[in-house]
Amino acid sequence: MRRPTIADIARQAGVSKGAVSYALNGQPGVSEATRARILAIADEIGWQPNSAARALNGARAEAVGLALCRPARFLGMEPFFMELISGIESELANHSCALMLQVVRDHETEMAVYRRWWGEGRVDGAILIDLHVDDPRVPEMQALGMPVVVIGHPSSAGSLVPVWSDDGAAIRETVEYLAALGHRRVSRVAGLPRLVHTVIRDRAFEDVCAEIGITESVTVHTDYTGEEGARATRRLLSSSRRPTAIVYDNDIMAVAGLSVAQEMRLNVPSDLSIVAWDDSPLSQVVRPPLTALTRDIPAYGAHAAQRLLALIDGTETGPLEDQAARLTPRGSTAPPPES
Numbered sequence: 001m002r003r004p005t006i007a008d009i010a011r012q013a014g015v016s017k018g019a020v021s022y023a024l025n026g027q028p029g030v031s032e033a034t035r036a037r038i039l040a041i042a043d044e045i046g047w048q049p050n051s052a053a054r055a056l057n058g059a060r061a062e063a064v065g066l067a068l069c070r071p072a073r074f075l076g077m078e079p080f081f082m083e084l085i086s087g088i089e090s091e092l093a094n095h096s097c098a099l100m101l102q103v104v105r106d107h108e109t110e111m112a113v114y115r116r117w118w119g120e121g122r123v124d125g126a127i128l129i130d131l132h133v134d135d136p137r138v139p140e141m142q143a144l145g146m147p148v149v150v151i152g153h154p155s156s157a158g159s160l161v162p163v164w165s166d167d168g169a170a171i172r173e174t175v176e177y178l179a180a181l182g183h184r185r186v187s188r189v190a191g192l193p194r195l196v197h198t199v200i201r202d203r204a205f206e207d208v209c210a211e212i213g214i215t216e217s218v219t220v221h222t223d224y225t226g227e228e229g230a231r232a233t234r235r236l237l238s239s240s241r242r243p244t245a246i247v248y249d250n251d252i253m254a255v256a257g258l259s260v261a262q263e264m265r266l267n268v269p270s271d272l273s274i275v276a277w278d279d280s281p282l283s284q285v286v287r288p289p290l291t292a293l294t295r296d297i298p299a300y301g302a303h304a305a306q307r308l309l310a311l312i313d314g315t316e317t318g319p320l321e322d323q324a325a326r327l328t329p330r331g332s333t334a335p336p337p338e339s
Helices: 007-015 017-024 032-045 053-057 079-093 107-119 136-143 169-183 196-213 226-237 251-263 281-285 297-312
Strands: 062-066 098-103 127-128 147-150 161-164 186-191 218-222 246-248 273-278 291-294 324-326
Touching: 007 017, 007 032, 007 281, 017 032, 053 136, 062 079, 062 107, 079 098, 079 297, 107 127, 107 251, 127 136, 127 297, 136 147, 136 273, 136 324, 147 291, 161 246, 169 186, 169 196, 169 273, 169 324, 186 196, 196 218, 218 226, 226 251, 246 251, 251 273, 251 291
Parallel strands: 062 098, 062 127, 127 147, 147 161, 186 218, 186 246, 246 273, 273 291
Antiparallel strands: 291 324
16 A cells, blocks of 8 residues: 555645645645644545655654664564663653664664664654774764764763763672672673673773782673573683683573583582673573672663653753662572582
């Protein structure tokens, strides 16, 4: 079925296309009775304004954009993004605003999507995620002049409004807890090394281990998938000085790591302690339930959406440091085995 047009409305109403245009745009030139008839017909046949024409008129799109540079299959398995999107959606819905979501293969395509959405008037603003060190998307977004909120650390956000939490503090709390249990061989299965939050976690892990005397600390970078998390865990546990505790950058990898430990006949937590990040329901349905870094991810998304809506309304809006993840001990951590 083709999209209804102004010509269709004009034909049914028995008026000119110019009269229809006046009525739909709230301009003088038609009687109130004719305007009401035209609006009723437009509603009946499902007519919607063309996005390009709306952009020329300066009208609001009542939508914001989010382009995700991650494999589509990954989104179905990664609880973080689903919870983040649910928080964004809940806040936008309260303001009758829609979320335009698109999965892209690379950052060049991502920026092309944002430029098209903004140029065609399809969105009023956007949310940028997965900041990289020296991220080229930041100056490109600044040049567009579009309202943008970054979910990421302000050190790499440029003049864009950032919403972030202190990943370094979360890492410090975790390592100090493991050290208090007696662990001295602690490893970390991390995410993509080019991401700003990964760099911050890497640095915090290295610093706190040095400060409290954990001399055997190893970080392995992955792509966040369960497959890579399992592969990294198998490599760590096969070493001659295997770690007594592993911290994972998401709970998908932590669950995969738990399976590898069980596959290798290691008991969690008496042989190996495991800590997950993000604490989705996955962390609590496995056995033993996983000690995890807990944060309110939907609230994180909602706070980003609130900041973006304020920018769109022309309200001066500053950075927001959200609540840092807090350690929630469960059954996957215990003192290390005796040497």
